Amino acid sequence: MPPRELTLYTFAMSHFCEKIRWTLDLCNLPYVEVPMTPVFHLYSAWRMGGRGRTSLPILKVVARQSPTDFIQDSTRILSWLDRELGPCDLMPRCSLSEEVSAIEDRFDRIGQDVSRLLYAHAFQHDDKVLRFWGSSATPWQRQCLKASLPLVRWVFRRRLGLSRNGLRRADHQLQQALAWLDGRLSDGRTFLVGSRLTVADVAAASLLAPLACPEQHPVFSQADFKRYMLPGSATWLNDRPALRWVRRMYAEHRNALTEGAAATA
Numbered sequence: 001m002p003p004r005e006l007t008l009y010t011f012a013m014s015h016f017c018e019k020i021r022w023t024l025d026l027c028n029l030p031y032v033e034v035p036m037t038p039v040f041h042l043y044s045a046w047r048m049g050g051r052g053r054t055s056l057p058i059l060k061v062v063a064r065q066s067p068t069d070f071i072q073d074s075t076r077i078l079s080w081l082d083r084e085l086g087p088c089d090l091m092p093r094c095s096l097s098e099e100v101s102a103i104e105d106r107f108d109r110i111g112q113d114v115s116r117l118l119y120a121h122a123f124q125h126d127d128k129v130l131r132f133w134g135s136s137a138t139p140w141q142r143q144c145l146k147a148s149l150p151l152v153r154w155v156f157r158r159r160l161g162l163s164r165n166g167l168r169r170a171d172h173q174l175q176q177a178l179a180w181l182d183g184r185l186s187d188g189r190t191f192l193v194g195s196r197l198t199v200a201d202v203a204a205a206s207l208l209a210p211l212a213c214p215e216q217h218p219v220f221s222q223a224d225f226k227r228y229m230l231p232g233s234a235t236w237l238n239d240r241p242a243l244r245w246v247r248r249m250y251a252e253h254r255n256a257l258t259e260g261a262a263a264t265a
């Protein structure tokens with residue numbers, strides 16, 4: 001197979017980007033991370049993704065004598081990695097693979113609810129949002145973000161569905177997912193599927209990391225993140241098996257955080 005250069009476009013604070021960063025690290029695949037600034041990412045992400053969407057992560061793949069490829073969306077990136085650079089131990093090709101995919105899918109949906117919960121709370125503290133968003137911004141980008149934040153906040157609230165009903169639904173779904181995970185772990189298992197780490201664990205742990213705030217993550221572990229992004233009113237977030245398991249996954253399997261994720265540290 002020809003050598004390929006991988007570039008991962010991310011936001012430092014994105015848990016979906018963390019899912020891919022962690023997978024690449026675990027698979028020992030070298031890559032360059034390019035942290036982007038929210039809002040300023042829109043045009044490039046839309047152009048690179050080529051799917052009418054602006055979300056990150058996006059993986060750029062450069063191979064000699066082949067056109068440059070851009071893969072947008074964490075699940076599509078995982079499939080590409082498995083297909084083109086696999087097999088990888090994280091993605092078993094056996095009877096367990098359907099269960100692994102189903103859990104990854106479940107937590108992808110929950111990842112959006114995690115974002116809703118965080119931003120509904122965080123938009124009460126504009127200066128903190130600006131600090132987290134602006135970690136890799138140039139000074140003028142920071143100025144623009146500051147000036148346009150009221151408009152950006154309005155658009156963001158609509159895109160994420162931060163209405164009262166939207167939030168009630170997100171809260172309910174999150175509680176259900178955490179209860180499901182508490183139950184899954186209640187037999188004392190270490191991994192969600194089978195007897196070794198798979199993308200089911202990486203997806204669940206990374207997408208819940210903003211709630212569990214593992215100390216290995218340079219953004220989610222910050223005191224300001226916990227104080228201003230996490231709603232203290234959500235008592236169901238209190239210490240519980242699901243969140244303890246996320247911290248354990250980080251403590252035992254996450255040791256190669258790159259500069260992009262550390263941009264705000």
Ligand SMILES: N[C@@H](CCC(=O)N[C@@H](CS)C(=O)NCC(=O)O)C(=O)O
Nearest residue numbers: 014015016054055056057073074075
């Ligand atoms: N289904 C997507 C979701 C990714 C996602 O929601 N990314 C957020 C950051 S956490 C994003 O890029 N939001 C900005 C945008 O969509 O323009 C995936 O799995 O990659």
